[in-house]
Amino acid sequence: MCQLLGMNCNTPTDIVFSFEGFRRRAGLTDSHSDGFGIAFFEGKGVRVFRDDKPGHNSPIADCVKQYHIKSLNVIAHIRKATQGEVNLENTHPFIREIWGENWVFAHNGNLKTLPDMSDSLCQPIGTTDSEAAFCYIAEQLKNRYRKKPTEEQIFDTIREITAELSQYGTFNFMLSNGEWLLAHCSTNLHYLTRQAPFGKAQRIDDDGVIDFSDYAKDGDKVTIISTFPLTKNEKWIKMEHGGFVFFKEGEKIREILGEAKVMEDDGTLGNRTYVAA
Amino acid sequence: MCQLLGMNCNTPTDIVFSFEGFRRRAGLTDSHSDGFGIAFFEGKGVRVFRDDKPGHNSPIADCVKQYHIKSLNVIAHIRKATQGEVNLENTHPFIREIWGENWVFAHNGNLKTLPDMSDSLCQPIGTTDSEAAFCYIAEQLKNRYRKKPTEEQIFDTIREITAELSQYGTFNFMLSNGEWLLAHCSTNLHYLTRQAPFGKAQRIDDDGVIDFSDYAKDGDKVTIISTFPLTKNEKWIKMEHGGFVFFKEGEKIREILGEAKVMEDDGTLGNRTYVAA
Structure with missing residues (x-):
């Protein structure tokens, strides 16, 4: 398994405070030491840094x-390999061009099998289930829509493909095209939105403290999404199993609450799907 | 216009000596200051560093x-914008997945027009003629061969597509899939192969000196390709207009000499195409 970190905001924001806590989990406070990667959108372009060395002491992570x-949209990943060797091509996040945009994807989980993709135009380069799943999403989107559809159509189609892929195993992931960031939770994903009044935050992994009021201005909205909370004194929202959130300009603009165990009238625990627009 | 630098070798080699001369042309010894990029293959994976700041003082280039x-295969580029704004998405080298491989492309020149690509599955993200040309090559290759063909077929097909695109303007480029590196010359490209006995080299751009015998071992073959020579005391081969060279493991394994002006029997200067395998 692995851990994920994402950021979506309405003003270009420096993710280093969060990333510095997160990367300690790549060999110091946790054992996700099989490589790391981080992608920063800059307009339609992406800066991507990857290393097959542990994130906590990688010179690339120091850089x-x-x-x-x-950046307005960032996706980072620290890897604990389940499928695929430890090497650069198996290091998340993965990038593909879809409808003339960079799409960036990172996954935490394990998909035991995948649909047949031998005739796909979009092929994985490495040997992870994660990259193959992303290629499957890309292929399906390109086949269903030759031109870029509406955001609603994109969201609904990804939800449909995700339901299909989730049958095969654990599929926590984040996906961004530089305009929006989409998060799907199979087991663990948490998020929070920082906005005025800004205050102090203390990191869990090394007690590092920041006062966001020194950096942010009124109107700024910065959403951080992470496998597990990164700070001690902030309220992180735990996503439900099967939950989907679509963030844009730092705000949650669409949400599927997923399946939560609820008490039925007869007193047993059942599954119900809650959908909120 | 821009400048190109490439390396193809049979042993993982550090390109910093060449890159340090090359990047001085991005604002110090020449005026290619509209961004730089460098891609290093590592197995099937690629490390890519890009910046829209001048290569000579970019912190990313310092990194x-x-x-x-x-690396065995490297492609670098310093930009002097002709088409497309100065931003990250317009910064070479460009990367696409073809047949489950990373393909890396950089271009020096100016293509005034391009074939219609509105229905292509492979679309440019930025606004350069260069990325559009690369997408055209990728689309053509994927359409003609659903599975990876032989190297000979790849080489011949790229040559054919290049002849088509070269009608539209200047098209010096380098292309690599991590196994081989292909260079096409419209106007300016030079190369040399370093092998035993290794000696000293002195950079043109800042007089920096290296003794390769301190680093290389017998059997090493390192080919460097550059728009203009980077060292004073080595023999650089100037490619001919229309020339193609296909390098693998540091060696030239196939070459098309291109068109050279030659004296005809009647005393006039004519064009002849020389082909060598």
Whole structure:
């Protein structure tokens, strides 16, 4: 398994405070040491840094820390390999061009099998289930819509493909085209939105403290999504199993609550699907 | 216009000596200051560093220098924008997946027009003629061969597509899939192969000196391809207009000499195409 970190905001934001806690889980506070990667959108372009070395001491991760890149959408991943060797081509996030846009994808989980893709135009380069799943999503989207459809159609189609792929195993993932960021939770994903009044936050992994009021201005909205919470004193929302959230400009603009165990009238625990627009 | 730098070798090699001369042309010894990029193959994976700042003082380029990444195939580019704004998505090299491989492409030149690609599955993300040309090559290759064909078929097909695109303007480019590196010359490309006995080389751009015998071992073959020579005291081969070279493991394994002006029997200068396998 692995861990995921994402950011979606309405103003270019430096993710280093969150990333510095997150990367400690890649060999110090946790054992996700089989490579790391981080992708920063800049307009339609992407800066991507990957290493097959542990994120906590990778020189490439030091470089990321040093340059304080600001971005509206970021996806990062620390890997604990389940399928596929530890090497660069198996390191998330993965990138593909869809409808003339960079799409960035990272996955935490394990898909035991996948649909046949031998005739797909979009082929995985490495040997992970994650990249293959992303290629399947890309192929399906391109086949169903030759031109870019509406955001609603994109969201609904990805939801449909995700339901299909989720049958095969654990499928927590984040996906972004630089305009929006979509998160799907099979088992663990948490998020929070920072906005005025900004305050202090203390990291879980090394007690590092920041006062966001020193950096942010009124109107800024910064959503952070992470496998597990990164700070001690902020309220993280745990996503439900099967839940979907679609973030844009730092705001949650669409949500599927997923399946939650609820008490039925007869007193047993059942599954119900809650859908909210 | 822009400048190109490539490396193809039979042993993982550090390109920093060449890159340090090359990047000085991005704002110091020449004016290619509209961004830079460099892609290093590592197995089937690629490390790519890009910046829309000038290569000579980009912090990302400093990071590349610092970590001495070793690779069998490298493509780098410093940009002087002709078409497309100065931003990250317009920064070479460009990457696409073809037949489950990373393909890396960089271009020096200017294509005034391009075939209609509105229905292509492979679409450019930015607004350069270069990325559009690469997408055209990728689309054609995928359409003609659903599965990866032989190297000979790849080479011949790219040659055919290149002849078509070259009608539209200047088209110096380098292309690599991590196994081989292909260079096409419209106007300016030079190369040399370093092999035993290794000696000293002195950079043109800042007089930096290296003794390759301190680093290389017998049997190593390292080919460097560059728009203009990077060293003073080595023999660079100037490619002919229309020339093609296919390098693998540091060796030239196939070459098309291109068109050279030759004296005809009647004393006039004519075009003849020389082909060598």
